[in-house]
Amino acid sequence: MRQPYYIQPADSSLICEGAQLITQEEIGTIDSNNVAFWLIDMRVWTEGWDQLCWIRRNLSPAIYLKPVVFLTDSDDIPREIITASEGCISRNSCDDRILQEWASRVEPVNQWIEHLPNAESGSDTNIAFKVLRIITSRNLELEPLTTIRRNSGYVYPLLEPLFGKRDTGVLETLSFLESQHLLSGRFVSRAHFCGHCSSAFLNFKEVCPQCNADDIDSDELVHHFKCAYTAEISDFRKGDRLVCPKCERELKHIGVDYDKPSIVYHCNQCSHTFQDPKITTSCYNCGRESEPEHQEVKTIQAYSVSAIGQNAADYGLEALFTKILDTELNLFSEQAFQDFFQIEVARISRYKLSASSLVMIRFHDLDKLYIKLGSRAHDVFYELSMIFKTVLRQSDVITARNETIFFVIMTETSGEHAARAVERLQEGLQALFASNLDFKPEMSVKIEALRAELDIEVTLEGFLKNDH
């Protein structure tokens, strides 16, 4: 039976009945399999937060992935701090029963940690990988929380202790994991950020289009039908009533004896009158002012782990197909691929002696394959990469957009020959899966002859768009 471990605050003799007592320094020395969760005292919440950060920034999966529960006795701890843990126990109600209840509640996380190979001895140095494992171990959808304590305006509380103050790093890491199909995002909101300092704290304000002052007033325009007098509503106000200054008649029914044709703004600085106030933003952090269109707009998403992501969290990023393919075939970055494309196009156009082909390949339902294969993914993908290696030649250039999309430049290969190579690739795939699994791989392929007028970016994006 796993036990809760109360991490004793530094320079303190506090204890928690029902929980094992441990100091921060001793954490690495105990068998983490016995730990149900780390219980952190939040009497001084900043110290408690430091302890949480220390745990999450540890490289050992057995330590940083462990659930953390806060022991609190006040309600004034910021929401994004509280939600960075699995939950809170009130000091007043903390007893054996509660602690055991929490131990049961977080048991699925502990079991997930337990099934990891090398959880005790491993060392996760890649921050993206740690993020992936944290999310996978909790089996949750990671939702953003609005906050005034971070410049970014949004936090993912569970991930905060991993990153500390480098809060923009969180968004970048999540974005990277999504681009690799390891996480999938769900739209939550769209937010403006300062183009200079990335702060989310922008004051959107209406200003005078002439002098940029924000000291402006707006007033409704009133048109009295009877005498055609038209002025701001303030000109008509006489106590609670509206009385026309021109004909001294009371305005009673809007639409019958008067209407309000528009709203007019007046600048108190330069006396300019206008109807289209300019919108500007000023950043609370760096103080810079600029138009909204010059600020950065980002989509804020909630993230959950994809099937590929689950596999990667279990067996490491090395188990991914691209990693294996990279080892066997030497994958180029997309930029290098594009550079080579330009050189090859120039060469073909210059000599006009031979032809080269661009092959675009997309695998469908590869995530299902990850789920099916589990720990065997590495072996199958190794086989798959061998098929690639057999079909492609040393002189071919290959890059991967992600786990499922590959682009190949087949040098000195006509479209016809490239199609034959793709056929062989398909046959190899079918043979592999037919003999090993009950799985029919689907793939889309497009072949283009390299020529001067071919725009690489447009072609690649066109392929991806049409293939959806």
Add this chain to the structure above:
Amino acid sequence: MIIENVIEFVAGLSTGQILAYFWPFFLLDMTRYLFLDFIVIILYVPKKIIEKSKYLRARRQLYRERPLVSVIVPGKNEGKHIPRLAESLNHQTYKNIELVVVDDGSDDDTATICRELEKQGKIQCFIRNEVRGGKASAANTAFHYSKGKYIVHIDADSHLALDAVETILLPFYMDSTIGAVGGDVRVANAERSLATQLQAIEYMKSISTGRTVSSELGILRIIAGAHGGFRRDVLERLYGWDVGPGLDGDITLKIRKLGFRVVHEPMAVCYTNVPESFRRLAKQRFRWDRSMVRFRVRKHRDILLPSARFNFANFMASAENIFFNLVLDVKWWIYFVQIVIFNPSVLEYIFIINYLLYFMANVLEFVMACVLLHASLRKKDYALAFFLPLIPLYTGIFLRIVRTYAYIMEFFHGASYLDKWNPWKVSQVVKKEKL
């Protein structure tokens, strides 16, 4: 053959017969429009030369003071004309001008055009009313947001001669009792059709010469909405314009009632686009002529009646207009009946002689206009003379029929209250209030 007969017919007429056959021309039109105009213009031209030093002094004073002048342009769906208008303001000899444009519920791209011009600094204030309120409310909106000491009201489909703003302001500096100055309105699109050519001649006669004469006689009754200059304090006392149609004539009378002089300045030139077809022209005049009944006969009837505030000049301004336009309109129909019943055998001779008389009168009036305006006329304006033979038909038949129809419709049906020129909501209220 027929000419010989006509000559023979004229030679055989006694003075009494001449008057009996051609009394409308000799007793009324020749006296009022030819002799009176001739005498006034003969006096006006040397007066202008004599007053040159006064004029120069006023100009110096204007430039010393350099007041802000607000050019206000209310309109609906007029966006396409605004860039040219803004450009003509940009090149004015007088520079301290602000352009205030009010878009009265346009449903075209007027707002987009004007906002762009506002961004470029060519319009100083642009107000768009999403809901149409009518010309008067749009003019009042523009006036409300203008800041100038003088207000120049112009139509959006007009543009100004380079010295127009300066020239229209000078009378204010020559006489402090002047409350408003009418600018001259010329036809910008004269070459477009026969209708526009005839209107160009008509404008030279009735606006350039006619209003100069009325102004000199102290009975000017209208300052055209297309081009009029006003003192801000005067407009403030009146709280701007009242509901139209005919709001320009209405405000002129109201200014007169306040005790201010209103004058016409023929050298302050504004070019405006006039209707290009006779059908559209008829619709425009139908609207203008009805306003004569609605405002002069109904709304400002008090001018004609004896009261403590009775003013002879104001009385004459209104009475002359009512008499020569409204009452004498009936005379034509009486004359027509008289000739048909009593002299059917010489009908064609009387028609030909009348035609010749009015043609000659028009030639003389055209010459007077040329003398009066020569400094501001272009070559093509003189070429309008070729169309003079058609003017008797245009004014004597076409405009007369439209006018008679307008008077009847306004007297018996209050047609102006149903005019789509005003939004329905406004027409309902003014009809109910009998305004």
